[in-house]
Amino acid sequence: MGIRLDKEARAGLTLIAPPFIFAILLLAVPLTAILMLSFFSQSYLTLDTTLTLDNYRTALTEPLYRLLMLRSLAISGCVTLATVILAFPIAYFVSFHVAPSKKSLWIFLITIPFWTSYLIRVFLWKVILGYNGVLNSSLQGLGIIDEPLTFILYNANAVVITLAHAFAPFAILPIFVALERIDRPLLEASRDLGEGTVGTFLRVTLPLAMPGVVAAALIVFIPTIGDYVTPQLVGGPSGLMIANWIQTLFLGQNNAPMGATTAVLAMLIVGVIALVFVFLNRRFLRVRR
Template sequence: MGGTLNFSIKTETIKGWRLLSVPFIFSLLLLAAPLTMMFLLSFWTQDYLTLDKTFTLNNYIEAATQPVYRLLFTRSLLISLTATFFTVALAFPMAYFISFHCGERKALWLFLITIPFWTSYLIRMFLWKVILGYNGVLNSFLLWLEMITEPVTFLLYNANAVVLALTHGWAPFAILPIFVSLEKIDRSLLEASKDLGDSPIDQFFRIILPLSAPGVIGAALIIFIPTVGDYITPKLVGGTDGLMIANMIQVQFSKANNAPLAAALSMSSLMIVSFISIVFVLFNKKYLRRY
């Protein structure tokens, strides 16, 4: 009796391992291995064409002390946080509208929202150049209206342009999680709160916002984490004032031929983002209970 039981448990375990092995190897090769290599690289030194593999913290010291890196880190965080804030703030009303006012056409509206995102991210970012540029759509329009006499230049090639482009580019990634969390709110709770005397505004702040918080927090993380390291958007619309840390990492890896420093900058960026994300999640822990 015991023998058969042991045997069946054993086969179950083997089955489990077999099922997990492929994704496990996949993630080992594609995630763990490159990260480990990057981690090791950050403690080495580039000596023209060869790598000096003696352990050193110099790269990290340079990343922490050089004003240019500090400026880029701060700017990246500021741009990303601002973009995250605006994306979530603009996505919430859209998700709210679809969830509460679209009745049976929800699927259609969600579909319509994703249509602009069938185009490549690169092209969409490039289009902001066309819209905001010196001879761009916006300037031509303002000239035509005779609101300006010559094209304005403050639209493109600065941090604001990056925030604007990021806010547009990441919108669906905020709308979807917020929509899902709004969908999950039991509608009878809304009637109950109304029955107990809540005005629509009370209801929003006492029921809808706290219950959709998991979606909002999720959306904020989904946008904040990748946008800190965004490379193509600042490159296209950021000019020199809008350059971010990823652009510096790219320069260090290629033109400056200093892969260890680039690795140290990457690891620092990773740690800063992880730290902020963890603090953010802990700060909002009470809203993340599962209901």
């Protein structure tokens, strides 16, 4: 017995069919291919399609994989924390202290970094943080330091600084949207009931803005853990992340199955962390209510 659809349902399916097929072809199919590839093995140019779990055993027991994964989680966590902490005051200022007629201008200014290439911004940070770069030259010129600082480039610190700057707009915008949705009379009611500015912020503004904060954290955390350009250019040996090792496995060592295994494990770990984060946020909001 066939399913008969009315005219409105057929029109809806017609509208969603192209993007659905597009998503299947460009997302589901490649992910499925990577998952299948992770169960194969390869010796130079010979791909053995016999299903095996040896790649996963190696990835879970080899210290190098744990080191790179933990380093990637630590760097991405620091980038997320720094970005959200710096983005919240900016979003708060634009939402609560900028005239409504000028808010669009401020949002426009916030998005200006997107006008330049991502690679150009990374190279600019190399110029700023370099041994004889802008920062060291300025500090030496002011007499604050006697010799250039060496801990701000080609290490994890440089990766955190560069990624925090690159992803700042991604954190500002969702927090700003969440703050804009807060009913201002709620803040006035809180102050009328005796709460001060700090108390109103902690008990009313921040809980109501948490969906935007969570969205900002996920938007920053998920892509930064898979970034390989920034660690490659400014990270040095101590700033390389799991994505750099995946690239090496695919292109340098010609071991696509091992690279696919590493990618699958990284996706699973990031997915679990993201779900736990969302779950804890929902419990926090439920308790606050």
